[in-house]
Amino acid sequence: MKPDMNFIFISDLHLSASATAKTNIFLRLLERCSSPSNHLFILGDLFDYWVGDDDINNPLFSTVLPALRNMTDAGARLSIMRGNRDFLIGKRLAQMTHGDILSDPYLIEIHGEKILLSHGDQWCTGDAEYQAIRSVVRSDQWIDDFLQLPLNERNKRAANYRKESEASKETKNADIMDVSMQAVEKAFETYNCRRIIHGHTHRHAHHKQLVNGQILERFVLADWGTQGQALIINENGYSDQFFD
Numbered sequence: 001m002k003p004d005m006n007f008i009f010i011s012d013l014h015l016s017a018s019a020t021a022k023t024n025i026f027l028r029l030l031e032r033c034s035s036p037s038n039h040l041f042i043l044g045d046l047f048d049y050w051v052g053d054d055d056i057n058n059p060l061f062s063t064v065l066p067a068l069r070n071m072t073d074a075g076a077r078l079s080i081m082r083g084n085r086d087f088l089i090g091k092r093l094a095q096m097t098h099g100d101i102l103s104d105p106y107l108i109e110i111h112g113e114k115i116l117l118s119h120g121d122q123w124c125t126g127d128a129e130y131q132a133i134r135s136v137v138r139s140d141q142w143i144d145d146f147l148q149l150p151l152n153e154r155n156k157r158a159a160n161y162r163k164e165s166e167a168s169k170e171t172k173n174a175d176i177m178d179v180s181m182q183a184v185e186k187a188f189e190t191y192n193c194r195r196i197i198h199g200h201t202h203r204h205a206h207h208k209q210l211v212n213g214q215i216l217e218r219f220v221l222a223d224w225g226t227q228g229q230a231l232i233i234n235e236n237g238y239s240d241q242f243f244d
């Protein structure tokens with residue numbers, strides 16, 4: 001690992017064909033990252049929805065994917081984790097962009113420090129309804145069946161799921177849509193690490209807690225709006241960056 005490496009963590013961009021300004025912020029970030037000293041980690045929900053790697057009529061297919069590929073062609077590394085909105089990202093997208101797909105959670109080591117990466121939704125265990133749906137739609141069988149459907153039908157269903165999910169969020173207490181402290185503490189213990197980076201909750205924060213005399217740190221990435229946000233780790237430590 002070169003000492004001047006930048007490890008860049010982003011999540012919850014929720015890019016869609018209608019969010020042009022946000023897409024442009026992302027494309028500018030990719031240009032800035034286009035050198036061998038950068039490793040970009042996308043920790044889920046890059047896309048507001050993704051109905052499969054064969055949806056070539058999705059405008060993001062012809063803008064975002066080539067831009068990711070330009071970045072890796074310039075020597076940068078790309079790692080993509082699936083989120084709850086774009087869990088149908090597949091091997092084909094990885095091949096097209098020369099990125100790698102990370103399982104969730106995923107343990108990395110930077111400067112000798114273990115860091116656990118996750119989208120974060122699996123730790124929202126207070127929301128039983130969400131977890132029940134998640135366990136169905138993330139099964140290989142459900143995914144295989146869905147990907148067999150024609151694209152117009154997949155897009156129609158994806159739009160319905162988004163509508164239902166928005167409606168159900170309205171009725172839920174904000175607390176149950178955050179990660180559960182118990183689930184997070186269990187992850188720290190299972191992976192024997194002191195740092196976690198995740199997204200999903202859109203509650204940008206740097207939490208510190210003392211457990212058994214150890215400081216555990218949890219970095220929650222921001223969702224993207226009129227600004228983009230990244231957590232950067234390099235030889236100077238950890239820093240938040242915002243861009244437009």
Ligand SMILES: [Mn+2]
Binds near residue numbers: 121199201
């Ligand atoms: Mn999410």
